[in-house]
Every structure is written in C-alpha cells, then in structure tokens.
Amino acid sequence: MSLLDLLLGRKKNTAATAKDRLQIIIAQERVQSQAPDYLPMLKKELLEVLAKYVNISPDDIRISQEQHDGMEMLELNITLPEPKKAST
Amino acid sequence: MSLLDLLLGRKKNTAATAKDRLQIIIAQERVQSQAPDYLPMLKKELLEVLAKYVNISPDDIRISQEQHDGMEMLELNITLPEPKKAST
Numbered sequence: 001m002s003l004l005d006l007l008l009g010r011k012k013n014t015a016a017t018a019k020d021r022l023q024i025i026i027a028q029e030r031v032q033s034q035a036p037d038y039l040p041m042l043k044k045e046l047l048e049v050l051a052k053y054v055n056i057s058p059d060d061i062r063i064s065q066e067q068h069d070g071m072e073m074l075e076l077n078i079t080l081p082e083p084k085k086a087s088t
Numbered sequence: 089m090s091l092l093d094l095l096l097g098r099k100k101n102t103a104a105t106a107k108d109r110l111q112i113i114i115a116q117e118r119v120q121s122q123a124p125d126y127l128p129m130l131k132k133e134l135l136e137v138l139a140k141y142v143n144i145s146p147d148d149i150r151i152s153q154e155q156h157d158g159m160e161m162l163e164l165n166i167t168l169p170e171p172k173k174a175s176t
Contacts, residue, residue: 022114
C-alpha cells in the first residue's frame with residue numbers, strides 16, 4: 001500500500017459524500033534539543049495561505065496532532081467547497 | 089505502526105547523521121472534474137513560508153510527487169540547519 005493510499009484512503013470517499021479533499025501533514029523530528037518548533041508557525045501560515053485561495057470555513061478543517069519519540073506530527077484535513085458551476 | 093512512524097521512520101536518522109528534519113505532505117483528492125489543482129500553489133507558498141523562518145538551501149529540500157486513482161501527493165523532505173549554538 002503506498003503512502004498515498006494510506007493517507008487519503010483512511011477516510012474513503014463514498015460516492016454519496018464525494019467531496020474534494022486536501023490533506024496536509026507536517027512531521028518534525030528534532031534531534032537537537034534547542035531546535036525551534038516549526039509546527040505552530042507552519043499551521044498558522046498554512047491556514048492563511050489556504051484562506052487566500054480557497055473559501056473554507058473553520059468547520060471544513062479538522063486538525064489533529066500526534067507526538068512521540070522525539071517526533072511531532074500535525075495533520076490538517078480540509079473538505080474543499082464545490083467549485084462554482086459554469087453559468088449555462 | 090502509526091502514520092508518524094511510517095512518515096519519518098522511513099528514513100531513520102542514524103545517530104551519526106542525526107539532523108533535524110521536517111516532512112510536509114500534501115495529498116489532494118479531486119472528485120469534481122473541474123476542481124482546481126492546489127498542489128503547485130501550495131508548494132510555492134510553502135517554500136516561501138519556510139524561507140522566511142528557516143535558512144535552507146535548495147539542496148536541503150527533496151520534493152517528490154505521486155499520482156494515481158484521482159489522488160495526487162506532494163512530499164517535501166527538508167533537512168533543517170543546525171541551530172546556532174548559544175555563544176559561551
């Protein structure tokens with residue numbers, strides 16, 4: 001199973017609920033004790049970048065965080081709005 | 089094995105080469121045919137954001153892209169510079 005299957009496959013889109021989705025994962029390994037923590041900054045900047053390009057509301061974004069063994073991971077799952085239909 | 093192990097664990101840091109690392113994965117599932125492709129924009133904006141906060145050179149960044157079955161994934165692996173030692 002490729003990483004891609006594992007990522008998006010975990011919440012398989014059923015045809016009925018098929019919506020465009022974006023998943024952003026930031027994983028950080030800090031071996032140097034005084035290394036800065038980039039996750040909070042990247043999370044803030046990423047949401048700002050997304051808001052510039054995509055009309056999403058906070059309800060469309062699920063954020064989860066995981067940490068163990070010197071590694072931290074931030075996961076953003078974004079349900080994208082339906083693209084505006086070309087007016088006929 | 090958690091997703092976190094799978095992500096960072098794939099290139100296990102050996103003590104000799106232990107460097108701080110950042111891995112960013114953007115996966116996109118487009119079920120609507122006319123949905124925009126956000127990956128190129130996010131790649132550009134992410135590199136700009138990183139350059140603001142981290143002094144990294146292009147050699148420190150490996151970018152790979154994978155695509156199949158209506159899903160696309162962009163993976164950025166960044167080796168972070170050693171934090172400046174506090175002057176004693």
